[in-house]
Amino acid sequence: MEKILANALGQDVSKLAAQEKRLLLSRLLGRFAHEVRNPLSSLDIHLQLLEEDLQEAPAKVRDQTAGRLEIMRGELHRLENIVKHFLSLAGPSSLDLHPVEVARVVGYVGELLRPEADARGVEMVVKCANELPPVAADAAQLTQALVNLVINAIQAVEQRGRVEISARHDERNGVLILGVRDTGPGLPTDKLAVIFEPFFTTKAEGSGLGLWIVQQIITAHGGAVEASNSPDGGAVFTVHLPLPKKENRSG
Numbered sequence: 316m317e318k319i320l321a322n323a324l325g326q327d328v329s330k331l332a333a334q335e336k337r338l339l340l341s342r343l344l345g346r347f348a349h350e351v352r353n354p355l356s357s358l359d360i361h362l363q364l365l366e367e368d369l370q371e372a373p374a375k376v377r378d379q380t381a382g383r384l385e386i387m388r389g390e391l392h393r394l395e396n397i398v399k400h401f402l403s404l405a406g407p408s409s410l411d412l413h414p415v416e417v418a419r420v421v422g423y424v425g426e427l428l429r430p431e432a433d434a435r436g437v438e439m440v441v442k443c444a445n446e447l448p449p450v451a452a453d454a455a456q457l458t459q460a461l462v463n464l465v466i467n468a469i470q471a472v473e474q475r476g477r478v479e480i481s482a483r484h485d486e487r488n489g490v491l492i493l494g495v496r497d498t499g500p501g502l503p504t505d506k507l508a509v510i511f512e513p514f515f516t517t518k519a520e521g522s523g524l525g526l527w528i529v530q531q532i533i534t535a536h537g538g539a540v541e542a543s544n545s546p547d548g549g550a551v552f553t554v555h556l557p558l559p560k561k562e563n564r565s566g
């Protein structure tokens with residue numbers, strides 16, 4: 316991260332505190348996202364026009380180009396999504412906190428990604444404890460964080476694998492605990508420290524930003540996210556979200 320910042324900003328950032336570096340990086344990426352958005356929407360429009368033009372082309376040409384156009388559209392959407400994530404992270408004070416029912420967020424993410432899981436033959440299980448207390452959170456950002464974790468899990472497991480999303484209340488520590496575990500190959504133990512670093516990826520088409528964004532969002536909520544492997548293999552991501560202190564508690 317230090318090298319990226321130093322190159323982009325043309326200054327030595329080695330003496331800055333980690334928190335300052337993170338802030339600089341998210342500003343930089345926010346700016347980058349803004350710059351990239353315009354050419355992307357122009358590409359989007361021209362792709363649409365090209366599709367319209369091709370309606371009049373002979374059937375053979377239409378068939379030949381249909382698959383390529385679909386890939387282009389898919390990739391364009393992926394880029395637009397990346398840009399959208401960055402824009403939502405660009406400002407450090409952009410959290411819109413409200414009481415959030417975590418069970419709803421978990422249920423929503425489960426339903427959102429179920430078609431993706433089904434298409435890959437992956438079983439998705441949602442386990443929410445009853446009557447979880449509401450947490451002060453930005454629902455959209457929390458959803459984003461969970462989506463990133465679940466997408467990783469779905470991508471990690473092979474056919475007939477399983478992804479489990481869970482939520483429970485740790486009353487003693489005053490936190491809600493969200494878990495995303497899968498039956499995939501797990502995380503290489505020597506990579507546990509770097510998977511949250513921006514741009515670390517082992518995927519051909521990965522940006523390596525998914526987990527970094529998760530960490531940004533969760534720490535902005537005063538929480539923490541940890542990665543580990545379960546004893547029977549498979550990755551386990553655990554998110555701790557602090558609960559508002561009870562005001563009427565005596566003593």
Ligand SMILES: Nc1ncnc2c1ncn2[C@@H]1O[C@H](COP(=O)(O)OP(=O)(O)OP(=O)(O)O)[C@@H](O)[C@H]1O
Binds near residue numbers: 501520527
């Ligand atoms: N559930 C998981 N099982 C195994 N490895 C994982 C899992 N989640 C993340 N990883 C590893 O951590 C790396 C970083 O994940 P991250 O979500 O940040 O980026 P990505 O998934 O590679 O790219 P993107 O999120 O942009 O699609 C992954 O490339 C993968 O090597």
Ligand SMILES: [Mg+2]
Binds near residue numbers: 463467524526
């Ligand atoms: Mg990812």
